[in-house]
Amino acid sequence: MTLETVLLVASALIAVGVYGALSQQVVVMVMMGLELMINGVILAAGGLWWFLAPDPSGQVLLLVVIAAMTVEMAMGFAVATLLHRQAGHDMTDMAAELHG
Amino acid sequence: MNLSLVDVGFWLCAVVSVVAGALVFYVDSMARATYALAVSFVAVGVALLLMGQAYMGVIVILMMVMEMAVMAVYMVMFMGMNPALMPMSMVHSHRSSIAAGVGTFLLLGAGAVLVPWPTRRGAPTGDVTSALGEAIMESHMIVMIAMGPVMVATIVAGVVLSSHRTRYDRLGDDLDRRPADDPQPGGVGR
Numbered sequence: 113m114t115l116e117t118v119l120l121v122a123s124a125l126i127a128v129g130v131y132g133a134l135s136q137q138v139v140v141m142v143m144m145g146l147e148l149m150i151n152g153v154i155l156a157a158g159g160l161w162w163f164l165a166p167d168p169s170g171q172v173l174l175l176v177v178i179a180a181m182t183v184e185m186a187m188g189f190a191v192a193t194l195l196h197r198q199a200g201h202d203m204t205d206m207a208a209e210l211h212g
Numbered sequence: 213m214n215l216s217l218v219d220v221g222f223w224l225c226a227v228v229s230v231v232a233g234a235l236v237f238y239v240d241s242m243a244r245a246t247y248a249l250a251v252s253f254v255a256v257g258v259a260l261l262l263m264g265q266a267y268m269g270v271i272v273i274l275m276m277v278m279e280m281a282v283m284a285v286y287m288v289m290f291m292g293m294n295p296a297l298m299p300m301s302m303v304h305s306h307r308s309s310i311a312a313g314v315g316t317f318l319l320l321g322a323g324a325v326l327v328p329w330p331t332r333r334g335a336p337t338g339d340v341t342s343a344l345g346e347a348i349m350e351s352h353m354i355v356m357i358a359m360g361p362v363m364v365a366t367i368v369a370g371v372v373l374s375s376h377r378t379r380y381d382r383l384g385d386d387l388d389r390r391p392a393d394d395p396q397p398g399g400v401g402r
Contacts, residue, residue: 116329121229162336167337172355178268187370190369194374
């Protein structure tokens with residue numbers, strides 16, 4: 113386990129997340145792609161902390177990343193609920209118009 | 213080349229997290245996709261534990277398992293199908309998405325391998341968790357103070373966006389519409 117290998121694994125996670133977020137049609141699956149990207153960011157941040165500067169400041173940054181993920185998740189579910197309620201959409205292609 | 217137990221554990225977590233992450237977009241049902249994503253997160257959480265971050269690793273595992281449970285309930289509520297049984301392949305721009313994913317991996321991977329990373333500065337304290345606790349309650353308290361309003365704003369925005377009918381739908385933007393606009397007349401006339 114070296115910094116390079118940790119970052120490579122994180123890169124793979126982010127790449128799979130990019131593929132998912134771009135290719136999926138169902139809103140929830142797009143959110144899963146975003147989650148996977150943040151998963152990679154968490155691993156990369158954890159690796160950078162452990163291998164470069166293991167003082168508490170880096171862990172505070174990690175906490176912020178995890179909090180950002182919860183915000184993304186909550187807002188994503190709220191917007192998806194709104195889309196479903198207003199227009200019955202659960203696919204991104206159906207929600208081409210923004211006004212309700 | 214001698215592999216330590218930590219190395220073996222890390223590679224196991226690495227393979228499990230990436231394979232489970234890829235399975236999210238390969239399996240036939242959304243329920244399985246959710247479980248695959250949960251497995252990927254748990255593997256990353258264990259990798260964090262291996263890198264000496266007990267609190268972060270545990271918090272990632274606990275949060276993500278709960279989040280995936282919420283996601284499963286959400287799918288049952290809204291997706292209009294039995295998420296465990298309905299096969300699905302709903303993709304668009306498949307080739308360009310694969311190209312974007314591969315390109316991202318090559319770019320980030322090249323950065324990971326080619327950048328001359330500095331050597332480690334300092335050493336972790338004995339109790340990383342209590343050091344983190346002291347940091348967020350003392351020197352880095354501003355981060356937590358900033359995060360509080362963000363969380364409250366998220367709660368408010370989430371409720372506003374997802375609630376079906378509120379008093380503003382009944383009584384108008386200024387709450388002065390009488391009688392209230394109800395789908396079914398009746399009530400106590402307020």
